[in-house]
Amino acid sequence: MTSPTSSRAAFLAQYRAVRDRDGYRRDSSGYYRALPSTPHTDPQHIVWQVRARSFERFRTMVRARFRGAAPALLDLGAGNGWLSYRMTLDGCRAVAVDIHDDERDGLGAGRYYDVRFARVQADFDRLPFEPRRFDVVVFNGSLHYAPNTRATLTRVAPLVAPGGVIAVIDSPMFECAETGRAMRDRTRQRFKRDYGIAEPIEPGEGFLLFSALADTARALGFDAQFFESCGGTRWALGRLAGRVRHGIQPARFGVWWAA
Ligand SMILES: C[S@@+](CC[C@H](N)C(=O)[O-])C[C@H]1O[C@@H](n2cnc3c(N)ncnc32)[C@H](O)[C@@H]1O
Numbered sequence: 001m002t003s004p005t006s007s008r009a010a011f012l013a014q015y016r017a018v019r020d021r022d023g024y025r026r027d028s029s030g031y032y033r034a035l036p037s038t039p040h041t042d043p044q045h046i047v048w049q050v051r052a053r054s055f056e057r058f059r060t061m062v063r064a065r066f067r068g069a070a071p072a073l074l075d076l077g078a079g080n081g082w083l084s085y086r087m088t089l090d091g092c093r094a095v096a097v098d099i100h101d102d103e104r105d106g107l108g109a110g111r112y113y114d115v116r117f118a119r120v121q122a123d124f125d126r127l128p129f130e131p132r133r134f135d136v137v138v139f140n141g142s143l144h145y146a147p148n149t150r151a152t153l154t155r156v157a158p159l160v161a162p163g164g165v166i167a168v169i170d171s172p173m174f175e176c177a178e179t180g181r182a183m184r185d186r187t188r189q190r191f192k193r194d195y196g197i198a199e200p201i202e203p204g205e206g207f208l209l210f211s212a213l214a215d216t217a218r219a220l221g222f223d224a225q226f227f228e229s230c231g232g233t234r235w236a237l238g239r240l241a242g243r244v245r246h247g248i249q250p251a252r253f254g255v256w257w258a259a
Helices: 004-022 029-034 045-066 082-089 107-112 149-159 177-195 210-220 233-246
Strands: 072-076 093-098 118-121 134-140 160-169 224-229 253-258
Touching: 004 177, 029 082, 029 107, 045 082, 045 134, 045 160, 045 224, 045 233, 045 253, 072 082, 082 093, 093 107, 107 118, 134 149, 149 160, 149 210, 210 224, 210 253
Parallel strands: 072 093, 072 134, 093 118, 134 160
Antiparallel strands: 160 253, 224 253
C-alpha cells in the first residue's frame, strides 16, 4: 500500500518535472517579482495574461472591500508565493501556505522577493490556524488539487473573520462534470505524449464545477459570484481550435468570490 507521505513525494516529484518542462521554474528574482506579468517570450505568456486579468480583478475587489485596513490574507496552494508578494506590497498581511517547499516553484522561492511575508508549509486540508483569523482566504490555481472540494471549503470557512471572503482564482471551471473529465483525459494524454508520464498522480479531480461550488457556498452561508477572465487573441484562437478539434467546451477561468 502507498503511504500518504510516499504518494505526496511522488506527486511533488512529478509536479516538479512537469512545471520544469512547462517553463515555470526560474532562477531570477526579476521573473518572480514581476508575476503575473511576463514578457511575450515567456513560454506561458498566454496563460499568464489570463492570470494577470484575474489577479487585477481580485486585487481591486480586496481593495474595495477592505479600504486600507491591512486585511489578513491566507494564500492556500501559494506555490512560489507571487500573489502573497503582490498583496503584501498592497498592504495585506499575507500568509502563504503550500505543501511544496521547493526553491523555485514552492515556498522556498520566497528568497526572490524584496518584502517578507509569512510562509507555512502545510496541507490546506490540515491548517494550523485559529478560527476567524483571516479576512481573505484565497485558493489561486490550487483548489482543483483538493481530493474533496466541498470538504476543503468546509474546513477553511471557519478561518474566515466576520465580513471576510473566500476567493477561488483560475481553477478550470465547468458547467458539467463530463466536460471536465474530457478535459482531464486530454491533459493526461498530453502528459503521456510530451512527458512520458503514463500514470499521472492527481490528488484532486483537476477541475471544479460551478454547481458544486454554488451549493457549498450556500451551505456555508456565503453569497458567491463568478467573474470570468479572458486572454488575448492567441488564447481565444487556441480555445476555438481545441473546441473544433475535440468537440469539447473549454474550461472557464476567473475569480469566484464568496462573501
Ligand atoms: C498550479 S500551482 C499554483 C501555485 C500558485 N498559487 C500560482 O497561482 O502560481 C498549485 C499549487 O497548489 C499546491 N497544492 C496542491 N495541493 C495542496 C494541498 N493539499 N495543500 C497545500 N498546497 C497544495 C501545489 O503544491 C502547488 O504549489
